[in-house]
Amino acid sequence: MIRRKNWGKRGKRKNLTGQRRRGRVNVMGGIREGDRKRVCFFIKKGEGDIFYEQLQQLNKLIKEEWISSGFSNNDFQKIGPKIILILDNASFHRRKYILVKIAQELPNFVLEFLPAYSPDYNIIELVWYSCKEYIAHRLFQSVDELKSLLDRLLNQGELAIKWYRNIKNKGDSAYVAI
Numbered sequence: 001m002i003r004r005k006n007w008g009k010r011g012k013r014k015n016l017t018g019q020r021r022r023g024r025v026n027v028m029g030g031i032r033e034g035d036r037k038r039v040c041f042f043i044k045k046g047e048g049d050i051f052y053e054q055l056q057q058l059n060k061l062i063k064e065e066w067i068s069s070g071f072s073n074n075d076f077q078k079i080g081p082k083i084i085l086i087l088d089n090a091s092f093h094r095r096k097y098i099l100v101k102i103a104q105e106l107p108n109f110v111l112e113f114l115p116a117y118s119p120d121y122n123i124i125e126l127v128w129y130s131c132k133e134y135i136a137h138r139l140f141q142s143v144d145e146l147k148s149l150l151d152r153l154l155n156q157g158e159l160a161i162k163w164y165r166n167i168k169n170k171g172d173s174a175y176v177a178i
Helices: 048-068 096-105 124-135 143-155
Strands: 026-031 038-043 083-087 109-113 164-169 172-177
Touching: 026 048, 026 124, 026 143, 038 048, 038 143, 048 083, 048 096, 096 109, 124 143
Parallel strands: 083 109
Antiparallel strands: 026 038, 164 172
16 A cells, blocks of 8 residues: 555654555556547456457457447458557567567557656556555555455546646656646
8 A cells, every 4th residue: 555645743753553565456457549448457467478368358349349330340350440559668568479479369459669767658657646646545454445446446437537747857847738
């Protein structure tokens, strides 16, 4: 649990009791630029095979939207929408066997990688920022309680996202809105 603020006497550090680490919730997600629709998956841990499974699920969701719009299932790979994924440089995003599988089995996906150490270019970081701000001062009885809250916030649209953030660069602050 991230504790951002706490009250205490000046000059005294507050001691927090209890077990601080009871579990972990890993979330992999994306956001569509046009309508800002979010898709978030809960995963065990970040690795190449799990990343590929999530891309297959994303492809399935987009294909279902394509078919519900009145298009044919057979035309999806030929004339279907191109999905441009903007990825950070996590090691499991760049595994060669995963990139080969994506090129062969998911031809509608185009992978673009961000420059190193530039998370501010990634729009999903604003979603994570807003979510962390929302849960920062809450205590949870279990990991399942946290997971259910995250599901409501991220997948069911209850989170009001701050589409701006102050970015500091060498002492100068800039106001960024995406």
